[in-house]
Amino acid sequence: MKNKMQEFIRKLAGFSHLHADDIEAIHALDAELITIDRGVDIISEGDKPKFLNLVHAGLACRYKLLEDGRRQITAYLIPGDLCDLNVYVLDKMDHGIMALTQTLIMRIDRTDMDALLERPRIALGLLKSTLVDEAVLRQWIISAGRRRAIEAIAHLFCEVHARMAAVGHVQDGSFFLPITQQDLGDTIGLTPVHVNRSLQEMRSNDLIRMDHGALHIPDIARLHDIAGFEPLYLHLLEKSAAPGRAADLVGRP
Numbered sequence: 001m002k003n004k005m006q007e008f009i010r011k012l013a014g015f016s017h018l019h020a021d022d023i024e025a026i027h028a029l030d031a032e033l034i035t036i037d038r039g040v041d042i043i044s045e046g047d048k049p050k051f052l053n054l055v056h057a058g059l060a061c062r063y064k065l066l067e068d069g070r071r072q073i074t075a076y077l078i079p080g081d082l083c084d085l086n087v088y089v090l091d092k093m094d095h096g097i098m099a100l101t102q103t104l105i106m107r108i109d110r111t112d113m114d115a116l117l118e119r120p121r122i123a124l125g126l127l128k129s130t131l132v133d134e135a136v137l138r139q140w141i142i143s144a145g146r147r148r149a150i151e152a153i154a155h156l157f158c159e160v161h162a163r164m165a166a167v168g169h170v171q172d173g174s175f176f177l178p179i180t181q182q183d184l185g186d187t188i189g190l191t192p193v194h195v196n197r198s199l200q201e202m203r204s205n206d207l208i209r210m211d212h213g214a215l216h217i218p219d220i221a222r223l224h225d226i227a228g229f230e231p232l233y234l235h236l237l238e239k240s241a242a243p244g245r246a247a248d249l250v251g252r253p
Contacts, residue, residue, distance in 0.1 A: 004033065004056055004106060007080030007167040014166045014236045015132075016125035025116060031106035036060075036099040042083060045096045051107040053083040058103030059177070063186070064095050073187040074137060076100075076160060080167040085113075085126060101178050101213075128235060135233040144189040147228075149198040152188045154227035157208065161217060162231050173220065178213030 005026050012018055012026075033056065036042050042053055042060055055077050062075040062083075074095065077083055083097045083105075117123045136159065143152035157177075164175040179187075181195045190198075202208045207223055209216040217223055 004031070005029065007056070007078075007169075008054060008082075009080075010167045011080035011129065012122060012125035015128035016121045018121050018125070022119050022121050025119060025122070029106075029108055029112050029116075031108045031112075034105050034107060036103045036105055038099055038101050038103075040099055042097045042099060042103070042105055043093055045093050047093045048091065049084055049087055049093065051109060052085065052113050053097070054106040054108055055079050055081045055083065056104040056106050058099060058101045059179070060097055060099050060103050060105075061183075061187075062095050062097055071186045072189075073183065074140070075133065076187075078160070078163055078167065079169060082126075082129070085130060100183060132233070132235050135235070139233060140187070149188070149190055149194055150202060151227055152190075153184065153195070153198055153202065154207065154223050155229050156184075156187065157215060157217065158220070158223055158227050158229040158231075159234070160215075161220060162234055162236070166234075166236055172216075173218060174214050174216040176213060177215040 009018070009023055009026055031054065032051075036058075043049060045064070057079055060077040060081075060083065061073045062077070063071050063073045065071050077097070084093075087093060117126065139155065139159065143155055147155060160177060161170060161175060164170050164177075169175050181192045181199070184190070184199075185192050185195045188195075199208075199210070203210070206218055207226065209218070223229070
């Protein structure tokens with residue numbers, strides 16, 4: 001299970017100075033690994049959560065459906081993200097969590113997570129993670145309400161790039177983001193036609209390349225400028241691997 005926790009450790013190390021004993025406690029979690037197919041709910045609106053769900057591989061989203069079937073995506077969940085840290089204190093889910101790709105999920109027992117939360121550095125990392133989720137949602141609201149289409153898409157891509165890089169999933173400017181134009185429209189509040197037109201313009205200006213589910217950003221600084229992207233709201237430590245030397249401990253036998 002050690003290697004399966006590496007993204008979770010990297011994410012927490014980006015928010016808090018983890019010590020070796022904290023990392024070993026995470027490695028010791030007894031989690032069941034399950035596969036969720038694309039388009040299938042990890043947990044549905046109205047369900048009572050029985051486990052905490054941690055994304056190990058793939059991409060998931062939080063979403064709400066209107067009565068006529070229209071969907072609004074309110075968050076992307078990448079490797080290392082907990083889908084529902086606090087929701088089990090509620091009676092029922094007030095939104096759904098769906099796999100946008102075939103996704104590997106680790107199901108963690110509540111009592112095991114409660115034990116982790118007794119560790120101050122882990123608790124701080126998870127608290128910061130929750131606050132960042134709220135900051136991300138604020139940026140998405142700004143994109144839906146004020147940013148032009150290309151600015152909104154560029155901002156989203158810059159954000160996911162930064163989050164993926166923090167858990168070690170960016171290589172040579174490329175990362176896994178196999179979302180559809182419908183998914184992107186449901187995220188930003190655009191029609192698929194508008195999304196398609198904007199993506200074509202971004203490709204023609206060599207801002208992005210998309211190939212078989214991979215997104216490549218040739219010049220991330222240029223995309224930052226177009227999006228007006230300032231990563232402060234993600235509140236990542238400058239070198240997430242340095243505190244507690246987490247990177248040295250990930251996957252250690």
